Amino acid sequence: MSLYRIIRPLAFALDAETAHRLTIKALRLMPPHRPPDFPESLRTRVAGLDFPTPVGLAAGFDKDAEVPEQMLSLGFGFVEVGTLTPRPQAGNPKPRLFRLRKDRAVINRMGFNNGGQPAAYGRLQLDQRLPGIIGVNIGANKDSEDRIADYVSGVRAMSSVADYLTINISSPNTPGLRQLQDEGALKALLQAVNEARRKNGPPIFLKVAPDLGEGEPDQIVRVAIQHKVDAIIVANTTVSRPPLKSRHASEQGGLSGAPLKELALKALRDFRSASGEQIPLIGVGGIATADDAWERIRAGASLVQLYSAMVYEGPGIARRIANGLAERLKREGMSNISELVGTA
């Protein structure tokens, strides 16, 4: 029986945010150790980076980069910290995080609560880190008068401690942020980001919403390729509400977990048909099993990420999914996970 089976009822007796805080505190007490060894068949190269497995931790769990190495030790193939804004900010009033147990889902309206980029920078300094891929997800402060300037300063501030940077323009909890996905705004943003990018700086990923209209994926892909974005992460939480059973179903915020699965898969397919093989995609939203990850990779994802399923299944989930993928590759006679990408 996994340790998480014992811990889960205790964690679920607390309100969701308290449980999350305690989890981070407990993880901080765990000295990071060398990550597990994974089969060679899972090793994959995306945007010039070598990933030991394609199964990563999505942004929002470790917003302040407190435990990225612990999460790598637990078997995530890569970890994305953040969203980090230039200045610290408190986020929205509590309660702002809800478990929807019957739906295996989460609703959050955290609103980029974080300690700011300078504090995270200190923790992420490369010379004190074990090997492993840590991405840094950046955003804009809620009260910023110039949001594009916030992304530019994020690129400048965090490039030297990030293996990749994610430009997050898809959180539903900072009013107006998603408008940066509109063609004109996106061009202006990505042009400014490009000017701030260093010559040998980290690759830049763009994270989009699953709630896009007809034609928007094509537009975003076009602009992203024009501006040398290295990968697109599809997708963030949804503001839509598929049928839900839990009492928190009508809370405002972004929905993640099982009810997001079909929507995020459809969004990924739209991005794949818009992009062909021109830009790598990272699939996220409702992934909870090796079969889910398999399907996402077949639909065009070079990598996958998850967060909500870990709330229900514990941190061992990344390793279970990775090993499940390796077993299935073997069964299907494939030698490497990259052969599977986009075969659906």
Ligand SMILES: Cc1cc2nc3c(=O)[nH]c(=O)nc-3n(C[C@H](O)[C@H](O)[C@H](O)COP(=O)(O)O)c2cc1C
């Ligand atoms: C509590 C919570 C906080 C999140 N915070 C962020 C964030 O700060 N930045 C971000 O890009 N995504 C954030 N996300 C979105 C996740 O990274 C992911 O895109 C989404 O939850 C879908 O994946 P999942 O269904 O596996 O959770 C957050 C998700 C949750 C549940």
